[in-house]
Amino acid sequence: MSNDLYGLSRVVGEKGVLPQRARKLDPSLPCRDSEVLIDVESLNIDAASFKQIKGEVGGDPARIGARIQEIVLERGKMQNPVTGSGGMLIGRVKEIGAKHPARGQLQVGDRIATLVSLTLTPLVIEEVKAVHVDIDRLDIRGHALLFATGIFAKLPSDLPDTLALAALDVCGAPALVARYVRPGMTVAVLGAGKSGALCLAQARRNLESRGKLIAMDVSQQALDALTAIGLCDVALKVDATQGVDVMEAVSQATGGQLCDLVVNCASVGNTEMATILSVKDGGTAIFFSMATSFTTAALGAEGVGKDVTMLVGNGYVPGHASLTLALLRTEPALLQLFATRYV
Numbered sequence: 001m002s003n004d005l006y007g008l009s010r011v012v013g014e015k016g017v018l019p020q021r022a023r024k025l026d027p028s029l030p031c032r033d034s035e036v037l038i039d040v041e042s043l044n045i046d047a048a049s050f051k052q053i054k055g056e057v058g059g060d061p062a063r064i065g066a067r068i069q070e071i072v073l074e075r076g077k078m079q080n081p082v083t084g085s086g087g088m089l090i091g092r093v094k095e096i097g098a099k100h101p102a103r104g105q106l107q108v109g110d111r112i113a114t115l116v117s118l119t120l121t122p123l124v125i126e127e128v129k130a131v132h133v134d135i136d137r138l139d140i141r142g143h144a145l146l147f148a149t150g151i152f153a154k155l156p157s158d159l160p161d162t163l164a165l166a167a168l169d170v171c172g173a174p175a176l177v178a179r180y181v182r183p184g185m186t187v188a189v190l191g192a193g194k195s196g197a198l199c200l201a202q203a204r205r206n207l208e209s210r211g212k213l214i215a216m217d218v219s220q221q222a223l224d225a226l227t228a229i230g231l232c233d234v235a236l237k238v239d240a241t242q243g244v245d246v247m248e249a250v251s252q253a254t255g256g257q258l259c260d261l262v263v264n265c266a267s268v269g270n271t272e273m274a275t276i277l278s279v280k281d282g283g284t285a286i287f288f289s290m291a292t293s294f295t296t297a298a299l300g301a302e303g304v305g306k307d308v309t310m311l312v313g314n315g316y317v318p319g320h321a322s323l324t325l326a327l328l329r330t331e332p333a334l335l336q337l338f339a340t341r342y343v
Contacts, residue, residue: 004034007147010122012076019147020120025076027122027145036102036146037095040125042161043068043118043138044169045087047193047267048291049080050136056082065128065138072125078118085290086118087136089144090155090165100148111161113168114144115151115321135166135342153321159328163335166342167324170195173265173288174202174327175320176313180261180284181206186254188278190240191265192217192226194338195288199263200231201327201334214253216246229333240266243273250278264289272297273304281307288313 004010009032011017012024019025031037045053045068057063072078078086093110096103106112114121127141146152155164173195181187181203189199192215204213215232217223223235234253238246250258258280264271269291276297279285285308287297292312301308317323328335 004032005148007035007120007122007145010076010145018120019077019122020117023075025120025122027076027124027143029143031095031097031145033097033099034148035097036093036100036106036150038089038091038112038114038144038146039094040089040091040123040140040142040144042090042165043078043087043140044089044165045078045118045136045138046083046085046169046290047136048269048289049083049085049087051267052080052082054133059133061131061133064133065131068138069125069128072123077121077123083290084119086121088114088116088118088165088169089121089123090114090161091144094143102152111155112152113155113165114146115153115168115171115316116146117315121146121150135162137162137165151316156325159325160339160343162342163328163338164325166194166338167198167328168321170198170265170288171320171324172313172315172317173263174198175317175323176286176311177202177263178206178323179317180286180311183208183210185260186212186214186257187261187263188214188216188250188259189232189263189265190216190246190271190275190278191267191289192219192222193265193267194342196263196265197226197231197334197337198324198327199265199288200226201331202323203263204231205327212254214250214259216240216249225337229337231334238274240271240274241268243277246274247277259283261286264292267291269293270296273300276301276306276308276310277304279306279308284309284311286311286313
């Protein structure tokens with residue numbers, strides 16, 4: 001297919017199905033004229049997917065790597081069959097198709113991070129070099145193909161690769177927070193990982209010292225790290241799978257008012273009701289967790305009579321990569337936190 005913007009020609013055996021929904025992709029070479037061929041260096045597996053695989057195989061790094069390689073071999077892409085989610089990658093541009101829109105912007109040899117999911121990215125893993133269990137990352141030897149509509153970012157020269165990858169992996173989250181947080185709001189972020197930290201930092205900036213910012217996580221250590229650098233006004237140690245308990249903690253922290261906006265960045269399932277119950281009537285919930293069930297969220301809100309606007313963060317907001325990298329560059333304490341966790 002000469003101008004295959006969405007990669008339909010890479011779908012195996014399902015006519016008209018887009019690559020993300022497809023059961024299997026064809027990652028074979030050569031690179032086609034609407035594609036970019038990437039020599040892949042690292043895969044950043046999304047938190048929900050990595051957690052599931054880690055639990056499935058017992059936490060052993062070699063078995064985690066083998067399971068991910070098995071999925072990619074079977075499907076031609078990294079799409080966890082349980083969570084349905086993937087992640088993203090970094091690598092070096094090896095070839096640019098003649099009709100790819102980035103021709104002229106990209107050069108062979110440029111190092112890039114893909115900002116589209118591995119669930120739609122044709123991928124071959126030839127070797128798993130290392131598995132970094134603490135940061136959900138695999139170093140590999142292999143190749144991937146980026147379609148004409150696939151967004152990407154050139155890796156910055158002033159930040160370590162691992163740090164930039166960790167931030168770019170979730171850059172849609174703080175960018176959407178920037179769109180919805182206004183001064184005077186009460187905002188809570190559920191999950192104190194990389195997306196949660198970035199969302200808190202962006203929310204604090206948008207609040208302009210007017211309002212309240214609440215961080216929630218099951219890990220006291222993670223909350224202490226955020227509190228130490230001033231990323232929240234209140235830190236609540238909660239189990240997000242216990243919706244009523246979370247609501248009561250938030251109610252106590254807000255004088256019974258609850259939140260104008262709750263951002264769910266949790267990496268486990270069954271956290272929908274904790275999010276919904278923590279929002280005041282007329283408020284907004286943003287779900288960034290790949291473990292979110294739309295059915296549970298929609299029927300759950302209906303079941304408790306909660307008037308809440310629910311948004312699904314799709315990972316893309318125009319300018320999201322540059323906004324996130326700028327946030328790190330201008331927030332030294334946040335940058336140090338990411339350096340400590342991910343470098």
